[in-house]
Amino acid sequence: MVNLVVLSSQTHRNVRIATTRSSSGDAAVNAVSVIPREFPRLLAHYPIFFTKSTDTGQFEPAALLGFEPHENLFLLDGRWDAAYVPLQIQRQPFSLIPRRGDGAEGKPAALDVALDLSSPHIQTQEGERLFLADGQPSKFLQNVTSMLSALVSGSTEAYAFTGRLAELGLIEPVQIDIEFVDGSEAKMQGLYWIAAAALKALPAAQLAELRDREFLEWTYFQMASIAHLSALVARKNRLLSGVTAARP
Amino acid sequence: MAPQIDPQPVQKILVVGGGTAGWITAGVLASRYPRRGEDGISVTLIESRLQPPIGVGEGTWPTIRATLKQLGVTETDFLRECDASFKQGSQFVKWMDGSDADAYYHPFTLPVGYEERNLAPYWLEDPRGQSFAASMCFQTDVCSRALAPKQITTPEFTGLANYAYHLDAGKFAPFLQKHCVDKLGVRHVIDEIVRIESQDTGDISHLVTKSGETLTADLYIDCSGFSSLLIGKHLGVPFLSKKDVLFIDKAWAVQIPYPTDDAAITSVTVATAQSSGWVWDIGLTTRRGVGYVFSSAYMSDEGALEELKNYLSARGDLSRDLSFRKIDINSGYRQEFWTRNCVAVGLSAGFLEPLEASAIVMIELSAKSIANLLPSCRGGMQQAARLFNDTFRYRWERIVDFLKLHYVLSRRTDSRFWIDNRARESIPDSLRDGLEYWRDHCPWHEDFSHREEVFSAASYQYILYGMGFQTYPAPWLLNDRERNLAREKMSEVAQYGKALAASLPGNRDLLSKVRRYGLQKI
Numbered sequence: 001m002v003n004l005v006v007l008s009s010q011t012h013r014n015v016r017i018a019t020t021r022s023s024s025g026d027a028a029v030n031a032v033s034v035i036p037r038e039f040p041r042l043l044a045h046y047p048i049f050f051t052k053s054t055d056t057g058q059f060e061p062a063a064l065l066g067f068e069p070h071e072n073l074f075l076l077d078g079r080w081d082a083a084y085v086p087l088q089i090q091r092q093p094f095s096l097i098p099r100r101g102d103g104a105e106g107k108p109a110a111l112d113v114a115l116d117l118s119s120p121h122i123q124t125q126e127g128e129r130l131f132l133a134d135g136q137p138s139k140f141l142q143n144v145t146s147m148l149s150a151l152v153s154g155s156t157e158a159y160a161f162t163g164r165l166a167e168l169g170l171i172e173p174v175q176i177d178i179e180f181v182d183g184s185e186a187k188m189q190g191l192y193w194i195a196a197a198a199l200k201a202l203p204a205a206q207l208a209e210l211r212d213r214e215f216l217e218w219t220y221f222q223m224a225s226i227a228h229l230s231a232l233v234a235r236k237n238r239l240l241s242g243v244t245a246a247r248p
Numbered sequence: 249m250a251p252q253i254d255p256q257p258v259q260k261i262l263v264v265g266g267g268t269a270g271w272i273t274a275g276v277l278a279s280r281y282p283r284r285g286e287d288g289i290s291v292t293l294i295e296s297r298l299q300p301p302i303g304v305g306e307g308t309w310p311t312i313r314a315t316l317k318q319l320g321v322t323e324t325d326f327l328r329e330c331d332a333s334f335k336q337g338s339q340f341v342k343w344m345d346g347s348d349a350d351a352y353y354h355p356f357t358l359p360v361g362y363e364e365r366n367l368a369p370y371w372l373e374d375p376r377g378q379s380f381a382a383s384m385c386f387q388t389d390v391c392s393r394a395l396a397p398k399q400i401t402t403p404e405f406t407g408l409a410n411y412a413y414h415l416d417a418g419k420f421a422p423f424l425q426k427h428c429v430d431k432l433g434v435r436h437v438i439d440e441i442v443r444i445e446s447q448d449t450g451d452i453s454h455l456v457t458k459s460g461e462t463l464t465a466d467l468y469i470d471c472s473g474f475s476s477l478l479i480g481k482h483l484g485v486p487f488l489s490k491k492d493v494l495f496i497d498k499a500w501a502v503q504i505p506y507p508t509d510d511a512a513i514t515s516v517t518v519a520t521a522q523s524s525g526w527v528w529d530i531g532l533t534t535r536r537g538v539g540y541v542f543s544s545a546y547m548s549d550e551g552a553l554e555e556l557k558n559y560l561s562a563r564g565d566l567s568r569d570l571s572f573r574k575i576d577i578n579s580g581y582r583q584e585f586w587t588r589n590c591v592a593v594g595l596s597a598g599f600l601e602p603l604e605a606s607a608i609v610m611i612e613l614s615a616k617s618i619a620n621l622l623p624s625c626r627g628g629m630q631q632a633a634r635l636f637n638d639t640f641r642y643r644w645e646r647i648v649d650f651l652k653l654h655y656v657l658s659r660r661t662d663s664r665f666w667i668d669n670r671a672r673e674s675i676p677d678s679l680r681d682g683l684e685y686w687r688d689h690c691p692w693h694e695d696f697s698h699r700e701e702v703f704s705a706a707s708y709q710y711i712l713y714g715m716g717f718q719t720y721p722a723p724w725l726l727n728d729r730e731r732n733l734a735r736e737k738m739s740e741v742a743q744y745g746k747a748l749a750a751s752l753p754g755n756r757d758l759l760s761k762v763r764r765y766g767l768q769k770i
Contacts, residue, residue, distance in 0.1 A: 052401040
C-alpha cells in the first residue's frame with residue numbers, strides 16, 4: 001500500500017534513498033508515462049506510444065518497457081539497462097501532493113514534496129541523504145524537486161499535445177501481436193500511436209499550428225521511436241533464450 | 249395504356265414540429281442524404297414555439313447510440329448538454345404480488361448464449377435459487393450496484409455492458425436543433441402554420457405561415473405532437489384508441505433534486521407498481537424525474553397525487569417546494585401513419601404508456617424507415633407508404649402486446665385495476681396465443697415474424713421469467729449437451745459479472761468524469 005507523507009527536514013533528517021531498482025519494486029511496470037520534453041532522450045532507447053489514463057481517459061505518451069503486466073525488460077541485476085531513465089521512474093519514491101486545506105475557491109493548491117514510506121528505496125544506512133547536517137536539502141533532494149516540477153509542467157504540456165492530436169484525429173489504436181523465440185505470444189491492447197496517414201493528409205493551416213506549438217516535432221519523435229519496438233522484442237528473446245540472465 | 253408513374257422527384261422534405269421527433273427525423277434524413285447542390289434532398293423544419301414540448305420519454309433504448317452516431321454528435325457533448333445518464337435496463341418493483349421482496353430486472357444485455365441457443369429451458373429446469381436475469385445476464389449485478397456500463401477509457405458509444413440513456417427531453421431537442429442547423433444544413437423556420445392547402449389529388453400542396461411565407465415540399469413529416477396538425481386535423485386519419493387494453497390515461501410528474509451532489513445515480517428506470525398504475529423513477533445527472541401514471545377509471549387525480557406523495561415520502565424525497573404537473577395520456581395510434589405525401593412520426597403517430605420507453609425508439613425506427621423507403625419520385629410514394637404502414641402497424645401492435653404482458657402476468661389482487669387488467673376480453677388475441685404457446689415452449693426468434701422486432705424473444709424471456717411464468721417444455725426437446733452448455737454459460741455469467749463489477753466505476757463517478765475530461769472517440 002502506498003503511504004504518502006509530506007517530506008519534512010525534521011522527521012526525515014536521517015532517511016536515505018537507495019537508487020538501485022529491483023524488479024519487484026515500483027519499477028516493475030511494462031509502461032511508464034513520459035513527458036514530451038524527455039522525447040529527445042527517450043528516443044535513443046524506448047518505443048513511445050500513447051495509453052489512456054485510467055483516471056481521466058485522456059491520452060498520455062508512454063514508453064513501453066515490456067509485454068506482460070509487470071514485465072520491465074530494462075531492469076537487469078538491479079540496475080536500469082539504458083543510459084536514460086524516464087523521469088517518472090527516477091522520481092520514485094517521491095511525488096507532489098496538494099497541500100491539505102488548500103485549493104478552495106477554485107485556486108490551485110500549493111504542492112508539497114511527499115515521500116512514499118512503503119517504498120523499498122527508503123533506507124537508513126546506505127543511499128543518498130536527503131538533508132545535510134544543517135537541515136538544508138541535499139543536492140540529491142534538489143534534483144528530485146526539480147524533476148517533480150518538470151513532471152507537473154510536462155504533464156500539462158503532454159495533455160495539451162494529446163488532446164489536440166485526438167481532436168485532429170491524429171491518434172489511432174494499434175494492436176501489436178508478437179511471437180517470441182520460444183513460441184509464446186503477446187497481444188498488446190490499449191496502445192495507440194500517431195495516425196501517419198491522417199498526419200500526411202493534414203491541411204497546411206493545422207500543420208503550421210502543430211509546428212508552432214512544437215507538437216509537430218514531438219509527433220515525429222514518437223513515430224521514429226517505434227523502431228525500438230523490435231529492440232524490445234530482442235531484449236525479451238535474449239532473456240527467453242538465456243543469453244541474458246535476469247536476476248531480481 | 250399503362251398508368252404513368254408520377255415523375256415528380258422527392259427532394260424537398262418539410263418537418264412540422266420541433267420536438268424530439270422533429271429533430272431526430274430531420275437529423276437522420278439530413279445526415280443520411282447530405283446536401284449536394286441543387287439536386288439533392290433538402291430538409292426544412294418549422295416549429296411554432298407556441299406549444300411547449302411535452303417532455304415525455306426521458307428513457308431511451310440502446311438503438312439511440314447508433315442514431316446519435318449517425319447524426320454525427322459526440323457522446324461527450326450529448327451527455328453534458330442533455331444532463332444524460334447511462335440506462336442499462338429497467339427494474340420492476342411490486343409487479344408480481346406487491347410484497348417487499350417483489351422486484352426483478354430487464355437488463356439491456358441479451359441472455360447468455362442467446363446468439364447460438366435458447367438456454368432458458370435449462371434455467372427453468374433448475375434455477376438454483378437465482379432469478380432468471382441474475383443467472384443469464386452479468387448486467388444484473390452492475391445495475392443493482394448503480395455502476396456505469398463502461399470506464400473512462402472506453403471509447404464513445406461503446407460499452408462493456410449494453411446501454412442507453414436517461415435524458416432531459418427539454419434539453420435534448422435544442423441540442424439536436426443546434427447540431428442539425430449548424431452541421432447538417434437543416435433549414436429552421438420559427439413561425440406558425442395558419443393554413444394547409446391540398447392539391448386536387450388530395451396530396452398536401454403547401455403550408456402558409458403567419459408571417460406570410462409559403463412552404464412547399466415533396467414530403468411532409470408530421471411531428472406536431474398530440475395536435476397532429478397534418479395527419480389528424482388536415483388529412484383526417486382516424487386514431488385507434490387502445491384504452492380497452494392499456495388502462496393508463498393520466499400521469500402526475502415531478503422533478504426531485506438529489507440530496508447531495510455526489511448521490512448515486514441509478515442506472516435503470518425503476519417502475520414501481522401502485523394501486524392503479526405505476527411510478528417511474530429516472531435518474532438524470534442533475535435531478536430525478538418521477539411520475540405516477542394511472543387509470544382515471546380506478547383512481548381520482550387527488551388519490552393518485554396522494555399515492556405519489558407516499559412513494560416520495562417513503563424515500564425521504566417529499567418536500568413543500570415540489571411542483572406536480574398533470575399530463576393526459578391517450579393510448580393508441582393512427583390507423584395509418586403514412587398517407588399520400590405525409591408521414592407522421594412521434595406523438596402525432598401514437599403514444600403508449602412509458603413502461604418500456606418505446607416513444608423515442610419508435611421515432612428512431614420511423615426516421616430510419618423513412619430514410620430507407622424514401623422514393624426517388626412521387627410515383628413511388630404509395631408503395632413506400634404501404635410498406636411503412638404495414639411495418640409500423642405491426643410494431644405498435646407488438647408494443648401494445650408487450651406492455652400488456654406486464655399486467656397480465658401480475659398476481660396482484662389489491663385493486664380492481666390489477667384484476668380487470670387480467671380480464672380475458674382486455675387481452676389482445678396475439679398475446680393470448682403467445683402466452684398459450686409459451687406454456688410449453690420458451691420464447692425464441694421464430695415466434696416473431698419480423699426481421700427487426702421491437703421486442704425480441706429475449707425481452708419476452710426477461711419479463712415472463714422475471715415475473716414467475718412457468719414453461720414446461722417436453723423432456724424430449726431437451727438434451728444433455730445443451731444442458732451442460734447452459735451450466736457452463738451460467739457460471740461464466742457469475743464470474744464475469746463479479747470481475748466486471750469490480751472494474752466499473754459508479755454511474756455518478758463516471759458521469760462526473762465525462763463532464764470534466766470527456767470520452768475519447770477511439
